[in-house]
Amino acid sequence: MQTIDSLDVKGRRVLVRADLNVPLDGDVITDDGRIRASVPTIAALAERGARVVVCAHLGRPKGKVAPQFSLTPVAARLGELLGHPVAFASDVVGDSARTTVDGLADGEVALLENLRFEPGEESKDDEVRGAFADRLAALAELYVGDGFGAVHRKHASVYDVPKRLPHAAGGLVVAEVEVLKKLTEQPARPYVVVLGGAKVSDKLGVIANLLGKVDRLVVGGGMAYTFLKAQGHEVGNSLLQEDQLDQVRGFIAEADKRGVELVLPVDVLAATTFAEDAPFEVVEATAIPADREGLDIGPKTRELFAGKLADAATVFWNGPMGVFEFDAFSGGTRAVAEALIASGAFTVVGGGDSAAAVRKLGLPEDGFSHISTGGGASLEYLEGKTLPGLAALED
């Protein structure tokens, strides 16, 4: 991959695809880690006299304009972190985008509105995606791919635009790939992967490949209930991917066949509703009452998981163990994070919310070998898959 050093950017419009998908509470950014991680590349281009046009997605508005997914608060925060105001276009490739980009002087930065307001961005139809990519590419003369958290998506801004413009990888993408590569090339063993979080359907898909690479797979968070159900247990109202139960039964059998130790929760905090102050009780993972949902791993599970991390030499962790945004259900995530720190292993934490959890819980970021901005992206990288956004940058 070419780096931004190879581009002559002075006086030229450079489209930077960043991952600015940050957690929001209303219009308040609750963790700005991904914005901070994107600043060095944007600042370096601006300092070299580029007219920087940043594009990014926020949430999953599915091709429609939805004000709660506007990047407006992100533009303000990006400006604060850069120390210069960021011009904000109220659309992606329309009049506002063109006027905003035309108004940029050398060294100035603009941010376009949420890419996913446009149906072309995520379309599975190559022509529809391509037509949108043409319009996006027309805004700039050069392209820099720096949204590591989205490189696993075959989306217009990630995959198609670099085919239309001279391109390079941004510093964040280069740094992320360098660390994750170490995990794919002879990781020190035991190699343990810990999975949690809520993007169950996306992330179940990575398990088949990971089973051929890891020694132990620890599953908590919203991921665990599909496993428990697949084993025949009732999970009440817990997060469940009903249509993937057969697939998960296959993983359980495959793990057994390959001698990969699969570790699941033995107890959970079962709450009456999904709320900060919901009444809850600790129940066996095999006996979750029908009217309750598991919002965190229980005390016995925290101890069990910590034990499974103590002898690890390499750990990759993606996905919180519970709804850490609610204090009452953050203990499991804290326990796993602390066990990683205590392990002395080469530890990589991946994912927007996983990294946000580490910071929210006040844990030292330097307690981990690397905190990746990508969750799904880093998991797919570890599977050994060709990621569309990286392949496009290599071409």
Ligand SMILES: Nc1ncnc2c1ncn2[C@@H]1O[C@H](COP(=O)(O)OP(=O)(O)OP(=O)(O)O)[C@@H](O)[C@H]1O
């Ligand atoms: N038991 C649970 N029930 C419901 N939600 C859960 C549960 N455990 C964790 N979560 C939620 O999972 C979310 C994070 O999951 P997610 O898969 O998005 O992880 P991530 O680190 O952000 O990865 P990515 O970067 O791929 O988005 C958090 O918002 C958390 O509240």
Ligand SMILES: O=C(O)[C@H](O)COP(=O)(O)O
């Ligand atoms: O949060 C993430 O993992 C990235 O920003 C990608 O988001 P997505 O899973 O909605 O494509």
